[in-house]
Each structure stands twice: as C-alpha cells, then as structure tokens.
Amino acid sequence: MTLAEFAEVAVPLPVKTTFHYRIPAKLQTQAAPGKRVMVPFGPRHLMGTIVGFADSSPFGKTKTLESILDEEPVLRPDLLELTRWMAQVYQAGWGETIAAALPGPLRRARTPMKPRKQEEPPPATPSQPFKLTAEQQRALEAVLEPVQSKTHEVFLLYGITSSGKTEVYLQAIQHVLDQGRDSIVLVPEISLTPQAIERFQGRFGPEKVAVLHSGMLESRRMQEWNRIRSGEARVVVGARSAVFAPVRSLGLIVVDEEHEPSYKQDDTPRYHAREAAIRRAQISGAAVILGSATPALETYYAATSGTGIHLLRLQERIDEVPLPEVTIVDMREQIASGRRSRIFSRPLEDGLTKALTAQQQGILFLNRRGFATFAHCRKCGHVLRCDSCQISLTYHIATKKMVCHSCHASTPVPDLCPICKGDYVRFEGTGTEKVESELSRLLPQARIDRMDTDATQMRGSHARILQAFSAHELDFLVGTQMIAKGLDFPRVTLVGVISADTALNLPDFRSSERTFALLTQVGGRAGRGKMPGRVIVQTYAPHHYAILAAKTHDYQAFYRQEISIRKQLNLPPFCRLADLTVRCTKEMTAREGTENLAKLAKELLPAGFHVLGPAPAPIPRLRSHYRWHILVKAPGIDAMTQHLPALLKKFRCPRNCRLAVDVDPL
Ligand SMILES: [Zn+2]
Ligand SMILES: [Zn+2]
Known part of the structure; x- marks a missing residue:
C-alpha cells in the first residue's frame, strides 16, 4: 500500500529518464516497486516497471497508470538497484536493462506461472566432498x-x-x-x-x-x-x-x-x-x-x-599430475626446410601418428571455422567479399557455400571470377574443415570429428560428439575455442595448436592476453589422466612473450611484460575506455557525424580524459552500414559515469545514423 500520488516508471526504450504516472485510487493497494505495469506512452501502450514513488511530478501534465500486471514484484529491491547501476555505468536505459534481466515471457506482459513439477534431467551421479589439499x-x-x-x-x-x-x-x-x-x-x-x-x-x-x-x-x-x-x-x-x-x-x-x-x-x-x-x-x-x-x-x-x-x-x-610439456614449432623453419604442408609441421605429424598408434586421443585446435578463409582470383587479384560487410568470404565445404562470418549471408561458389571472368578462383587460408580433411588424408585409419558452431548447429550434437569422444569412438577432435575449455578426457595426451597467430594478429590491445589464455586453456586439455600430456604450438612468431610464457606455464612472466606495456600506453587497467560508434548507410554521413562527436568530446570532457579518433571501426562496414568510431579514455569508471552523459546529451546524431556506446569494450 502506497500513499504516494505518482509512480516512477522505467520503460524499455533507449531513454535516460524515467516517467511519472498518477496512481489511480483502485491501484493504490497494489502498486509496488518491481511490478510491471501498462502505461500510455504517446499514442502507444507500453509495458514498464515501477521503480519508485513520488509525491509530485516534475512534469505538468501527468497520465495515469492503466493496470498492474504482477501480484508479486518480478524484481526484488536488489535487482532493481543492480539494473539502475548497470544502466548508469553502461549508458543504457533503465527500462532496457530491466528487460534484459527478465526471462522472455515476462518481457511480453505475461504473468509468472506457478512453478510446475520438475521434469526428470537424467539423474546425476551423487558425489561427496573431496578431502581438500x-x-x-x-x-x-x-x-x-x-x-x-x-x-x-x-x-x-x-x-x-x-x-x-x-x-x-x-x-x-x-x-x-x-x-x-x-x-x-x-x-x-x-x-x-x-x-x-x-x-x-x-x-x-x-x-x-x-x-x-x-x-x-x-x-x-x-x-x-x-x-x-x-x-x-x-x-x-x-x-x-x-x-x-x-x-x-x-x-x-x-x-x-x-x-x-x-x-x-x-x-x-x-x-x-x-x-x-x-x-x-x-x-x-x-x-x-x-x-x-x-x-x-x-x-x-x-x-x-x-x-x-x-x-x-x-x-x-x-x-600431482605434471603440467604438459609444450613444444613451440617455428613454422618459418618448417617452410624453409622444404616442408610442403602448412597445416602439419613434422613434429605435429609425428605426434599425431604416435598418439594414434598408442591408442591415445588428440585434440587439434584452430580458431577459424570453414574450409578456406578466403577465395581470390589468381588472374586479376579480386578477393570475394560480402556485399554488405566488405569482409572476405569463407568457403565452407560441407555446404559448398561462401559465407560471411560477420552477417552470416551465404552465396554459391562462383565458377568464374566475377570481375575478369577468368577460371582462376583459388581458395586460401586454413579453417577447421580443412584441418579435418587434411588429417583424414594424413591418417586415413583415424576416427575424426569436428566441433565448431557449424558442426554443432543441431540441438544435442554438441553432447553427442563429446559422448563419442569420451567413449573413445573417436581418435581425434578438431575444433575452435569450443574445445578449449572444460573438457576432461584422460586419454587425451596430445594437443596441437595449428596456428597460435590467429589470435595474436588481431588488431586489439588484448590480443597477447587472449593468446596466452587460449594456449594455456587448450594446453590444459592434455595429460589430465595418468599418461603425461604434450602440447605442440605452431607459430610464425615463436619469440613473442605470450607464446614463450605459455611454453613455460608462467603467468607471472606474461603479466609482468604485459602490465608494463599497458602502463606505458595508458591502457586498461590504467584507464577505462568507452567506444562510441556512429553507423550509417552513407559513409560520408557516418564520418562527418563522428568528426563532430570527436570535436565535441574534446571540448566537453575535462582534463584527464583523452579522445582517440575519429577512425573507421575495426569492422568498418557491417550489414550495409558504415561504421566510424572514437575511443574515450577516462582516468576511472566514476569519472566516465559522471562525464559521459553530458557528451551524449549534447551530441546531435545525424539523421539516419545511430550512435552505439560501449563502456569497457572488448
Ligand atoms: Zn579475376
Ligand atoms: Zn556480411
């Protein structure tokens, strides 16, 4: 029961404010924070959530609550406070954040059902606490x-x-x-x-x-x-x-x-x-x-x-299972010594053969899906690209299609080059499908499967592949980061990293950190049982500190090197970042809009802030939208939360453009 005259309501729209509605007498006993309500909003009716009460409204003319949907609040005070904080820190609408916190049916004005009897999940094997070290x-x-x-x-x-x-x-x-x-x-x-x-x-x-x-x-x-x-x-x-x-x-x-x-x-x-x-x-x-x-x-x-x-x-x-032994293979030497395969170095080929002979299992890791990662014309040099994103298309042999890994659009493989009409279109670059096919060529008797988002599209196939691998119905599993984590199979003695460079070469200041973490994780899949494990890492950058530290399992060494670079370049954790991206179907508009944004940011943000850009975004075109961005560096998250809203409020996004704000981008 509230005696307040007005309810403060958050609606699921990208707006920074909440709205005040008069509480009619008949709803006075029901109104409570965390309950969903129907409210008039312009010509529409929206579902919102009561987030508080007020005795007066800052707006002259106030509309009235239409109905209250819940008997009990769907958000208790702790979640109301969490969503309020998130909206503020991540520059989103409170109502939008509340929507993200609720399960789908409750975002659509349904009422929570009474809990039903739990259906049976296969029975889990009961376990007792282990004695701790x-x-x-x-x-x-x-x-x-x-x-x-x-x-x-x-x-x-x-x-x-x-x-x-x-x-x-x-x-x-x-x-x-x-x-x-x-x-x-x-x-x-x-x-x-x-x-x-x-x-x-x-x-x-x-x-x-x-x-x-x-x-x-x-x-x-x-x-x-x-x-x-x-x-x-x-x-x-x-x-x-x-x-x-x-x-x-x-x-x-x-x-x-x-x-x-x-x-x-x-x-x-x-x-x-x-x-x-x-x-x-x-x-x-x-x-x-x-x-x-x-x-x-x-x-x-x-x-x-x-x-x-x-x-x-x-x-x-x-x-006291020992950590696996890590071997770094310099792929430049492999090529220089005349080795033809760019997928399997000599040490990796030997390791795979040995594992198979010994009836052990192996995991081959590559963080790129598909068969060939690009296709180009050897006559005129044309690279097949996505019409709307401009990134090169990946060839998938299973579907015989060229696929954009950004927007998922797919096209048939052209017989002739679309530019010069020549018959010289060739596939280059290695993805997991190709590793799988090369491995079965190398070891025809081996039982191999692949685990990546293409192979596990069907519900349940993820579990099926793992089941088969666990029952030793498979000798080798080829996959993306899907196989890097959590898998615990005692027969796995060999982990091969086809290329440590895919993560290392990403244009991102976190690429070294990612590479070190990924190598450590995927390497951790080897030697979990009684047999010792071995990890073979193939790379063209064998002296990179992230790779050397992964070889010796030395997080501290990696951390010391990386933290000094971050400090020198004033990157997180020494500052907080926000990425502000303007996107538009017209490149000129996106660019000019971002230039104005950068100018305004430099004017408005106080000392201690830095503005980088404007520049094309890392994915400069996505789904037919051109993307330009700036990066804002703040001395801390409180400063960011305090000063960014003024900039966002002042900035007039050009017509037909959208501004996306990402605080602490990854
Ligand atoms: Zn051509
Ligand atoms: Zn695309």
Missing part, C-alpha cells in the same frame, strides 16, 4: 570468513589448470546452503557442458540446482526462473545473464573463468557480467569468488595492488 583448505577458509559474517568481499582464486578450483566452489556453496542462503555460479556459455552441470547436480541434488543458458527453450528458462524465485532451487549455474537470477537470499557468486570475453554482453545493455556480479554481491552483502588460471589483467592488477580484491593461489595440480 592444504592450499584448497586455506582458500576455502578465507572465503568462508565473509560468508559466516554475511559481509561483502571479493576473492581472486588464481589456480593453474587441474588445481581443483571447482571443489573449492562446491564446498563454499555447501556452507552457504547450510546458512539457508543461495549461490550463483557463472560459467562461460561454451563451458556449460552436461559434464560441468552434473558436478553441481551430483553434489547438491538436481532439485536444488537450476540451470540458465541461452540455448534453452524459453518455456524451460521460465520454469527454472520460477524454481529459483520460489526458493526451490538454491544454486544457480548459468551463463552471463544468470547474474540476474531471482534468488531470495544471496550468499555467494562464483565467476568461473573470469577472464573470458564472453562475459561481456555485446548488445544493449553492454554490461560485463564479472563487474555486474561484484556489484550485485555488494548490494546483497555476499562474497564473490573470481576463478581463473589466466586472470584478466584488470583482475590480477586489482588483486595485487591492494584495490579491494583478495588473492588466493592454487599452485599444485590435483594428484
């Missing part, structure tokens, strides 16, 4: 301190691969459950395998665990949301958006593989789930564990410079 025990005790006192603390659990981070999470969660509180475990989408989920269900029982990820049917997701909200499920395991899980009493959030780029949402609100998790835990007085073998530079810097994150280390592998 001394370092695991120390880490657990450190985390339990704030858990017991119900205070907010953030920990970085920095542990090498196979050091038993998950067991620490599981035992910490058990304590939180014993307190009658709830936990959220965030896992990168591609690591959310049945194997990973079973570890939580096996320990706590399937009825206590809810799973949330983007591949779920909406109805199933809604059902899980209801189970969490009703208090039936007390442990939530999910991808990025599970940070919005409607738990009743939050005690702990785990962000596993906290360095993963997939924690960043690439559409409005462009939030980072790690930052959102920390903020949510702070609101609720909960503890946070950030887990990683290769922490994000920002996180490790915060944990070692006394800025609010406690560092916990796990440096021993469980059962």
Whole structure:
C-alpha cells in the first residue's frame, strides 16, 4: 500500500529518464516497486516497471497508470538497484536493462506461472566432498570468513589448470546452503557442458540446482526462473545473464573463468557480467569468488595492488599430475626446410601418428571455422567479399557455400571470377574443415570429428560428439575455442595448436592476453589422466612473450611484460575506455557525424580524459552500414559515469545514423 500520488516508471526504450504516472485510487493497494505495469506512452501502450514513488511530478501534465500486471514484484529491491547501476555505468536505459534481466515471457506482459513439477534431467551421479589439499583448505577458509559474517568481499582464486578450483566452489556453496542462503555460479556459455552441470547436480541434488543458458527453450528458462524465485532451487549455474537470477537470499557468486570475453554482453545493455556480479554481491552483502588460471589483467592488477580484491593461489595440480610439456614449432623453419604442408609441421605429424598408434586421443585446435578463409582470383587479384560487410568470404565445404562470418549471408561458389571472368578462383587460408580433411588424408585409419558452431548447429550434437569422444569412438577432435575449455578426457595426451597467430594478429590491445589464455586453456586439455600430456604450438612468431610464457606455464612472466606495456600506453587497467560508434548507410554521413562527436568530446570532457579518433571501426562496414568510431579514455569508471552523459546529451546524431556506446569494450 502506497500513499504516494505518482509512480516512477522505467520503460524499455533507449531513454535516460524515467516517467511519472498518477496512481489511480483502485491501484493504490497494489502498486509496488518491481511490478510491471501498462502505461500510455504517446499514442502507444507500453509495458514498464515501477521503480519508485513520488509525491509530485516534475512534469505538468501527468497520465495515469492503466493496470498492474504482477501480484508479486518480478524484481526484488536488489535487482532493481543492480539494473539502475548497470544502466548508469553502461549508458543504457533503465527500462532496457530491466528487460534484459527478465526471462522472455515476462518481457511480453505475461504473468509468472506457478512453478510446475520438475521434469526428470537424467539423474546425476551423487558425489561427496573431496578431502581438500592444504592450499584448497586455506582458500576455502578465507572465503568462508565473509560468508559466516554475511559481509561483502571479493576473492581472486588464481589456480593453474587441474588445481581443483571447482571443489573449492562446491564446498563454499555447501556452507552457504547450510546458512539457508543461495549461490550463483557463472560459467562461460561454451563451458556449460552436461559434464560441468552434473558436478553441481551430483553434489547438491538436481532439485536444488537450476540451470540458465541461452540455448534453452524459453518455456524451460521460465520454469527454472520460477524454481529459483520460489526458493526451490538454491544454486544457480548459468551463463552471463544468470547474474540476474531471482534468488531470495544471496550468499555467494562464483565467476568461473573470469577472464573470458564472453562475459561481456555485446548488445544493449553492454554490461560485463564479472563487474555486474561484484556489484550485485555488494548490494546483497555476499562474497564473490573470481576463478581463473589466466586472470584478466584488470583482475590480477586489482588483486595485487591492494584495490579491494583478495588473492588466493592454487599452485599444485590435483594428484600431482605434471603440467604438459609444450613444444613451440617455428613454422618459418618448417617452410624453409622444404616442408610442403602448412597445416602439419613434422613434429605435429609425428605426434599425431604416435598418439594414434598408442591408442591415445588428440585434440587439434584452430580458431577459424570453414574450409578456406578466403577465395581470390589468381588472374586479376579480386578477393570475394560480402556485399554488405566488405569482409572476405569463407568457403565452407560441407555446404559448398561462401559465407560471411560477420552477417552470416551465404552465396554459391562462383565458377568464374566475377570481375575478369577468368577460371582462376583459388581458395586460401586454413579453417577447421580443412584441418579435418587434411588429417583424414594424413591418417586415413583415424576416427575424426569436428566441433565448431557449424558442426554443432543441431540441438544435442554438441553432447553427442563429446559422448563419442569420451567413449573413445573417436581418435581425434578438431575444433575452435569450443574445445578449449572444460573438457576432461584422460586419454587425451596430445594437443596441437595449428596456428597460435590467429589470435595474436588481431588488431586489439588484448590480443597477447587472449593468446596466452587460449594456449594455456587448450594446453590444459592434455595429460589430465595418468599418461603425461604434450602440447605442440605452431607459430610464425615463436619469440613473442605470450607464446614463450605459455611454453613455460608462467603467468607471472606474461603479466609482468604485459602490465608494463599497458602502463606505458595508458591502457586498461590504467584507464577505462568507452567506444562510441556512429553507423550509417552513407559513409560520408557516418564520418562527418563522428568528426563532430570527436570535436565535441574534446571540448566537453575535462582534463584527464583523452579522445582517440575519429577512425573507421575495426569492422568498418557491417550489414550495409558504415561504421566510424572514437575511443574515450577516462582516468576511472566514476569519472566516465559522471562525464559521459553530458557528451551524449549534447551530441546531435545525424539523421539516419545511430550512435552505439560501449563502456569497457572488448
Ligand atoms: Zn579475376
Ligand atoms: Zn556480411
């Protein structure tokens, strides 16, 4: 029951303000923050959410609330506060952010159903807590301190691969459950395998665990949301958006593989789930564990410079399994010595043959899909490109099509060059399909499958391939980063990285960090059982510090080098970035708009800020839109949050253009 005259309502539009509506007498008893309402909005009717009350309205003429949709608020105060904070920091509308926090049916004016009886997920094998090693025990005790006192603390659990981070999470969660509180475990989408989920269900029982990820049917997701909200499920395991899980009493959030780029949402609100998790835990007085073998530079810097994150280390592998031996192969030497194959060096070919003979398994990793990564005419030099994005098209042999990896448009393979009509179109560059086909040519008797987004399009095929690999019905698995994480197969003794250079050569200041993390992760798939593992990394840059550090499993060495470069160039964590991109179908308009934006930014932003650009965006044309951008460097996130809105308010985006703002872009 409210006695206020007006409700403050956030509507799901890209606007920075909330709107005031008069509460009619008949709705006075029902109105409450976090409930969805129908409101008149210009000529339309919109669904919004009550975010607060007011005794007066700053607007002269105020419309009236039409109806209230919920009996109980769909957002409790902690999630209302989280969405408010996210909208402010990531420069999005509060209503848009609320929409992102709700499951699909609730964005469309449906009412939450009563929880239904849980359908049976195959039964998980029950598991008991393992005896912890001394370092695991120390880490657990450190985390339990704030858990017991119900205070907010953030920990970085920095542990090498196979050091038993998950067991620490599981035992910490058990304590939180014993307190009658709830936990959220965030896992990168591609690591959310049945194997990973079973570890939580096996320990706590399937009825206590809810799973949330983007591949779920909406109805199933809604059902899980209801189970969490009703208090039936007390442990939530999910991808990025599970940070919005409607738990009743939050005690702990785990962000596993906290360095993963997939924690960043690439559409409005462009939030980072790690930052959102920390903020949510702070609101609720909960503890946070950030887990990683290769922490994000920002996180490790915060944990070692006394800025609010406690560092916990796990440096021993469980059962003292040694780390795999890493061999770096200089591909320049391979080519110079007359070797014809640019896909398999001599050491990799030998390693593959040996693994097959010994009835062991191998993983071949390449972060590029398709067969050939571009096609060109050897007569006139023309490269086949996407009409709307201008990036080169990838040849996919399975579908016999040229595909744009940016907008997914596909075209048939031309018989003749579209420019000179010559018969000289040739395919170049290697993707996973080609690795698979070359491998079966090299070892015809080997049983091989491929795992990438093309091969796993069909629901369930991901699990099917892993099942076959686990049952040793396959000798080799070829794949993209989909196979880099979480897979735990004791027969895998060889991991081959076809090219470490694909990630290294990206025009991004994080490319070294990505390469080091990827090599460490994919290498960690080798030698997890009793047999020692071996990793072969092929590269044209064998002396790069990221590759050398991966060879010696030396995160510290990598970190020291990388952090000094970041400091020198004033890049994160020494500043915060915002990317402001203007896109338009007319290149001139996009360019001029961005020039005006840059000029205005230089005028308006105070000392300590830097404006880079204007320049064409890293993908200069996407779906027929030209994209120009500027980068804003701020001394800190508070300064960014304080000063960016004035710039965005003052900037007049040219007609038919759109401005996209990405704070902390990846
Ligand atoms: Zn040609
Ligand atoms: Zn395209």
